[in-house]
Amino acid sequence: MTSAARGRCLRALALASISLLATSPGAAPAEAGFQLDLDVGAMVHETFDARNLRARVSWVGREPRFDLQADRLRLPDPVGVVEDLRLNCPRVEMTARRLACADARLTARGAGWGLDAAALRFDWDREAGSVRFSAPWPGLFRGQGRVSGLAGGGGLRLDFDVAGIDLSLLLQSGLVPVELPVSVDAGTVGVSGHIDTRGRVPGAQLDLTVAALDFSDPAGLRAAEDLSMSGTLVHGAAGYEVQARFTEGAVFFEPWFLDFAEVGPVAVSLSSLQFIPSVADHPGWHAASAEVTLGGHTRVSGTDLRYSGARLEQGGIEWNARRLDLVGTWFAEPLLAGTILGRTRFEGETHGWLQVSGGWARALEASWQGLGLSDGLDRFALQGSAGNVAWSDSEVGPESVLYVASGEVLGLPVGAFDMRFQLEPRGFRLVEPLFVPVLDGGPGVDSFHLSVGPDGPEIEFEGGLRALSLELLTEILGWPRFAGRLAGIIPRVFYDADGLRVDGLLLVRVFDGEVVLSGLRIRNLFGVAPELEVSAKVRRLDLDLLTSAFDLGRVEGRLSGAVENLLLVEWVPERMGFFLSTPEEDPGRRRISQRAVENLTAIGGGVEGALAAAFLRIFDDFAYSRLGFGCELEGEVCVAKGVADLQDGSFILVQGGGLPRIEVIGHNRRVDWPELVRRLNAVREGPAPVVQ
Amino acid sequence: MRALRRMSVVFLVAFLASACVTIHIYFPAAAAEEAARTIVRDVLEVQDPPGNEPGAAPEPTSRGGTPSSILPAVAWALDRLVAPASAQTPDLRVESPAINRLRASMRSRNAELAPYLRSGAIGFGRDGYVAIRDLSDVPLRERSQLQRLVNEENADRRALYREIARANDRPDWETNIRETFARVWVDEAPSGYWYQDAGGNWRQK
Incomplete structure (x- = not known):
């Protein structure tokens, strides 16, 4: 009509x-x-x-x-x-x-x-x-200003310039045709501009200034205090053009809190914004472009964005963040709370883009420089990382690279390395062998391919552990310091809900003997209680080197045995069973020094200097036929055993051989493990006993 | 008539035989509740009331058994047919390094959470986790920190339920353990704490 x-x-x-x-x-x-x-x-x-x-x-x-x-x-x-x-x-x-x-x-x-x-x-x-x-302005909602207009031609043009409108009163009036999910407790708005409904497409241009705005939803999960912002809203044939700049006050949008005095101005703009039919009660919109800038150092922009059904259906997103330290604190930390990255500190800068279509990510490219992160709990950190990554859901991506200048894992220093890899639509492939320097050795991966199929992830792995110095390792871990090398071949690695399992044998060459580690499993590596389970076969350790390293007094001979089901929690033994003793084959020269006997006595709670008063003090060392010590540790209690049991319930730790014959006998089978370790350390750190 | 009697005997034997194999212990509910109570009291630093020491004989749960109040004769027969070992109360292991550390972590966080649990900003959810109830009275700046505390607490609780199930070599018990804890958190909550009832409504103890 x-x-x-x-x-x-x-x-x-x-x-x-x-x-x-x-x-x-x-x-x-x-x-x-x-x-x-x-x-x-x-x-x-x-x-x-x-x-x-x-x-x-x-x-x-x-x-x-x-x-x-x-x-x-x-x-x-x-x-x-x-x-x-x-x-x-x-x-x-x-x-x-x-x-x-x-x-x-x-x-x-x-x-x-x-x-x-x-x-x-x-x-x-x-x-x-x-x-x-x-x-x-007739004083409505406490505002002041002027309104003029022209009605006719099938429409209305309204020009206005009004300041100080009480937002709370305005929203209570019902004149705002939008149902807000929050209630406004305080705040004023000034608005100038015009609305014109005379044309084929209604037009509007509004300049808005909001001051001292307080709002909250019923549960307080979306709230603002003393918020100030200014912005413009223009409506034309292409939709809405929106610009907003938040300058003062603070907002909490679960889980993020932003104080604009700290964050700096935040600017938001949307171009050609159009509302589209809602899906499942979720409002939808489309924007030709959008941009958010944060404090002049972070910018996120998007093009051809379509938001529907509470998810981004399509669009291209670009980001450029030059202060990851701030972005990490304000945005990543609240989002990651409760995860192993919950207290992670970031630094560096990154930029990249993401393409979304059909509600799914289709392609991504990202690069970063000067990236550093630390978990805040001394579990892991890396510094000076740079690299780029490219992924597509339709084809194997080009070569990506990750460079790390230095890092730290559970107190162990990690040296510089770079990893070259390709991302597949649902997989990851190492392009060239990777070596991660840890101390003077470290783990190496010759090949690695992860693919996620309908039956779950499949891993192809080939790698090993290049020999690293036990002297440095033990020093950093706070263990008794000793020399040796740790190396191994890792044919397979499994990762599932129960943690990381290494299939293969790790060989530790130490004290002129070997320790072969097997059944290595790591759980909660970065969790509240990291656990490491391993079993070991010990072959012919040279006791002379071992006792020298631990400064326990000289003992000559060899030591073999096994450690079963060792469970370390936070690198502290929690459970294990072990028995180490003189090997029956080729036991070699077997001598134990007087000082070693004294120290063994002290560790076992005996009287120090027990030998000093005896005639045995004239001997520097003694021959023995065999020695050994075993322990079934559960919690803090170690049930000990020696090379032989005696009828009175005691057990022989060192069985003498020849003359003078000396034997070390243990009487207490239930040993307090922490106390045993404390005494061991006391002996190592204390002055050497005087042998007269 | 003889055929009828024979059928009755066959039926009775078949019934008893089938009844015998229906008693299984699926989840040690009483033991779990007792263990949960011990842990919850430890975390909330609730004093054990006198005479309520843990160790009371828990009861096994059964599925498919016939209530003895309905058929006392059958119950009497079952009592004698079921091997004693299969009716014993299973134990529930709640000690492991990970569980102990999780308990310690939760205990150390309790002092920070308590004021908010008392004010009603947060409460014990019916799902065994801590839930946000109403942050309106919490200063804006604190809300993000409180949210972080809640997330960390829930991560610990999730890990605790999983670790208890794992410590007993029964990962499939995790849901039962969580449900047991959900009840016990509310039972042991100090007066004034907020919690969700079975219908999801918030109530104050």
């Missing part, structure tokens, strides 16, 4: 219900004049519906007066129903074409708002079919 047709429709309805009364002069006896009353029962138009509309034009003296009343007027949203409307104009300028009033007063009442004799100026051009009006 054309506007002309609508107008005809309006007139037809109006005429059908108008009763015209003409009152002769004399209604106001004091002055000459006349009065014309129009009583319209109903006036209906597609944009309004007026009931009991009454108009009066009266001439008193030379100045005509115009009064208009309506019991009820329905206007388009957001104004809605207006009741008790009264427009009074004491002086009407009236010509054949125009009806104007410079000092009208408007009284009306709507849902949550009311006007009481608000000043109004209007000019009705009957020929053009338009009304111009202007008025000071």
Whole structure:
């Protein structure tokens, strides 16, 4: 229907219900004049519906007066129903074409708002079919300013410049046609600009300034205090253009808290924003472009973004973050709380892009420089990392590289290394062998391929452990320091919910003998209680080297045995069973020094210097036939055993051989393990006993 | 008539035989509850009431057994047919290095969480975790820290339930253990703490 047709429709309805009364002069006896009353029962138009509309034009003296009343007027949203409307104009300028009033007063009442004799100026051009009006802001919602407009031509243009509107009152009025998920407790808004509904596409340009805004949702998960922002909102044929800049105050949007005084200004812009039908009650939108900048150092932008069903359906996202330390603290740390990365500190910078289509990531490229992170709990850290990564869901990506200048894992220093790899749509492949320097050796991976198929992840692995110095390792781990090398071949590595399992044997060459590690399993490596399980076969350790390393007093001979099911929790033995003794084959020269005997006595809780008073003090060392010690450790209790048991329940630790014959006998089978370790350390750190 | 009697005997034997194999211990609910109570009291630093020491004989749970109150004769027969060993209460292991460290971690966090549990900002959820209830009265700056505490607490609780199941070589018990703990957290919560009832509604003890 054309506007002309609508107008005809309006007139037809109006005429059908108008009763015209003409009152002769004399209604106001004091002055000459006349009065014309129009009583319209109903006036209906597609944009309004007026009931009991009454108009009066009266001439008193030379100045005509115009009064208009309506019991009820329905206007388009957001104004809605207006009741008790009264427009009074004491002086009407009236010509054949125009009806104007410079000092009208408007009284009306709507849902949550009311006007009481608000000043109004209007000019009705009957020929053009338009009304111009202007008025000071009538104090609604405590605002101040001015409003003007032009109604006609099938629409309305409204210009306004109003400041200090109480947002809380405004939202309570129901005039804002948006249901907010938060309640506003305080805050003012200033708005200037215009709204124009006359064209084919309604247009609007609003400049907004919000100050001292406090809002919160019922649970306090989305809240702001003292928030200040400014922005513009422009609506045109392509949708909304939105720009907003947050400068003061603080917000909490679970789980993030931002204090803009600390973060710096945050700017948000959206271009050609259009709302699309919601999916499963989740509102949807599309934007040709979007950008968020944070404090001048971080920028995230997007193009052709489509958000629907509570997820990003499509779009390209680019980021450039030059202060990962700040971004990490503000955004990553709250998000990762409760995970092994929950207290991680970041540094460095990164940029890259991500392509999303059909609600899934399709391609990604990222690069980073100067990247550093530390978990805050001394479990792992890396510094000076640089690299780039490329991934696509449709083809094998180009070569990616990760370079690390240095790092630390559970106290062990990690040297510089670079890893060259390719990301597959659902997999990862090492392009060239990787070696991670740890101390003077370290783990190496010759080949690695991970692919995730319908039956779960599959791993192809080939690698080993290049010999590393036990002297450095033991020093860093705080263990008794001793020399040796740790090396091995790792044919397979498994990772599942129960942790990391290494299939293969690790060979430790130490004290001129060998320790072969097997059944290595690591759980909760970076968790609350990292666990390492391993078993070991010990072959022919040279006791001379071993006792020298531990400074226990010289013992000559060899030591063999096994350690079963050793469980280290945070590198402290929690459970194990071991027995180490003189090998039966080729035991070699077997001598134990007086000092070693003294130390063994001290470790076992015997009387120090027990030998000093005896005649045996004249010997530096003694021959022995065999020695050995075993322990079944569970918690803090070690059930000890020696090379032979005696009838009284005691056990022989060192069985003498030849003359003078000396034997070391243990009487306490249940040993307090921490106390044993403490005594061992005391012996190592204490002065050497004096042998007279 | 003879056929009927024979059928009755066959039926009775078949019934008893089938009843015998229906008693299985699937989850040591009483032992788990007792263990949970010990851990929860330790974490919340609740004093054991006198005479309520742990160690009371827990009861096995059964599935498919016939209630003895309905058929006392059958129960009497079952009592004698079921081997004593299979009706013994299974033990539940709640000691392991990981469990001990998780307990210590939770205990050390308890002092930080307690004021918020008392104020109702957070509460014990019906799922065995801590849940955000109403942060409105928490200063804005503290909310993120509280959220972090809750996430860390829940990560510890998740790990605790998993570790207890693992310590008993029954990973499939994890859900039962979590449900048991969910009840006990509420039972042992000090007066004034907030919790979710079975319907998910928040209540204050």
